[in-house]
Amino acid sequence: MNLIERLSKLDRRIIFLLVALAVIIPMLVPLNLPVDITKPVKNVYQKIESLPEGSVVLISTDYDPGSEAELYPATEAVIEHCFHKNLKIYMMGLWPAGSELGNVALNQIAQIYNKKYGEDYINVGYRPGGAIMLLSLGRNFADVIKVDYQGVPIDSFPLGKKVKSAKDLGLVMTFSAGDPGILHWIIYFHARYGIPICGATTAIMAPQQYAYLSSGQLVGLLGGLKGAAEYETLVNKKGRGLRGMDAQSIVHLLLVGFIVLGNVILVYQRRKK
Amino acid sequence: MINTLGIWIAAVLTLAIYSFLYKDNPFYKIAENIFVGVSAGYWAVVLWFDFAWPNLFEPLFYRGQWYNIFPVFIGLLMFAPLIPKISWMIRIPLTFTMGISMAVFITQIVQGDIFPQLQATFLPLKDVPAFTIFSNLLIIIGVIFTLIYFYFSKEHKGPLGIFARIGIWFMMVSFGASFGYTIMARVSLFIGRVYFLLHNWLGVI
């Protein structure tokens, strides 16, 4: 049996091992490769930069543990940028687990920037109902949001009093892993009220969002962990996004190698026949 | 102490799941069953506290909205198949939710997708740089030919066949891009877990 025949019968566990090593080694020995910035990511950054001080950014964490690795680093980077720019954050989540994950990031970063709960930021927690809930929310926040995530009446906070309808928001930033998520924000907040929408989505969802980017329904987009890494570069923060990029690079090269090898085997087998 | 224990639990469970890559084994099965049990419990609690209680039971018991007995009854009919005589009644909650979600679907699609996307396809072919004209033309052609591929009322022969074939090429490029992004996503998830093991658990990075 020659080399190509042997390779065609390669045990898949060897492939698994190579993938694992391609991630672990670059994480232990970082290469610190420079990250290029794409236009959709730059658009998110510029949109937040352009908001006047004190504007309210609604951050919606619409994901769960299954996509935490891709979206949590982006959540951290955007929250940090908003606080740095002295913007107010109104956080909520269309997914229950996302709301809990977002709360961790929000509280940690708020402490670093000495931000006051209720005045500079507020978290109204998980808001169930997806499209149906957003339909009511856009009309009147008070219909849907009466208390914050700890059950404290929303009107007892200055920021809670300030946001009464969609029109009081400067921007909606959604971190979205599926349904309900970015599409619903576009439909119920952009199409109906003209509120600008930016999004961070899982890489799987990113290609679909280009249709909304080009129609202007979406201002900017952070696609997957790469999007988070680009944003971290823009806000000068070395977080999990940038740390993961070396490993991402090596694994992609390895997989391209696998694809090429697979096709070399195909050509060989065809010729042999 | 309690946090350290939590990290150890998470790390052991992570490794137990990865042991499946070598071969199916009891450690994986234990972790898998814990996952199903915990997730099911989590969703039951969330749906009770965030959906059923505030929308049905709380208004019924504490706000005197007696008419909320109807949706509670509709919800309970989900269990109708347990009694063969009234098993058909499961159709009531099914049709109730279907009716509302289909209505929401229609408004969603018309308002959010069709009109804005159609508008965005009428791109300028004049007074813009030559390369933009080329790209805009490609988008217009791509959208039309992709749609032609989905037009099944006439056989894809002659010019229609050629257009549909060009539509396929556009879709292939798009699927290729999606495949590339899918790989990116899956690898990112693994990077996330390795980061957890090396940073939070072992503390070596």
Add this chain to the structure above:
Amino acid sequence: MKTIIPLIIVFACGFYMLITFFIPARFAQASSQTLQNWYLGVIAFFVFIGIFNLIRINVDKIQRRLRDWQYSFILLFFLGVMLGAGFIGGRDSRIFLYFFENFQVPLGATMFSLLAFFVASASFRAFRAKTPEATLLLIAAVVVMIGRIPIGYLIWHGFPDLVEWIMQVPNTAAKRGILFGIDLGLISMALRVLLGIERSYMGGARE
């Protein structure tokens, strides 16, 4: 009766929601809001019946000593712990969130990350340029994979721009075409359901 009542419900609820979407009058909005709240409450029962069945199947598995029945104990134990922590301690209790953070988060994340390995194995075994269309797909995938990583930028500075163009032009065109196709299909399906032409989702024998 077994068919007529459900069909009246789907028609009435659906068209009432559709109409109130366009009527800003207070009564219309309030009644549609009530219907929406009912909907949210009722969908919770879909999961309750699912959990009821999960318990039933696993208890049955233990009773009949079916294959891997021992693991059903683990499943039921953790289900019980979560239900106990949530319903006794409360939705935001420390113990409930502790189980969420240290069991559900890592297990969920790791389960999905397994796909990285299977996708790698599939790229080696199944991603073959057997036809011109498959070759086009393969080239687009490879260009995107390389152009979206930092090394791609080092190999050729134009890679990110090329990928961005692919995403913005051919990808957008195809995705938009597919979107129109899906949307038109969904609208016709939704209307068929509301008008009672499509009934397969109701299941069971036709009566």
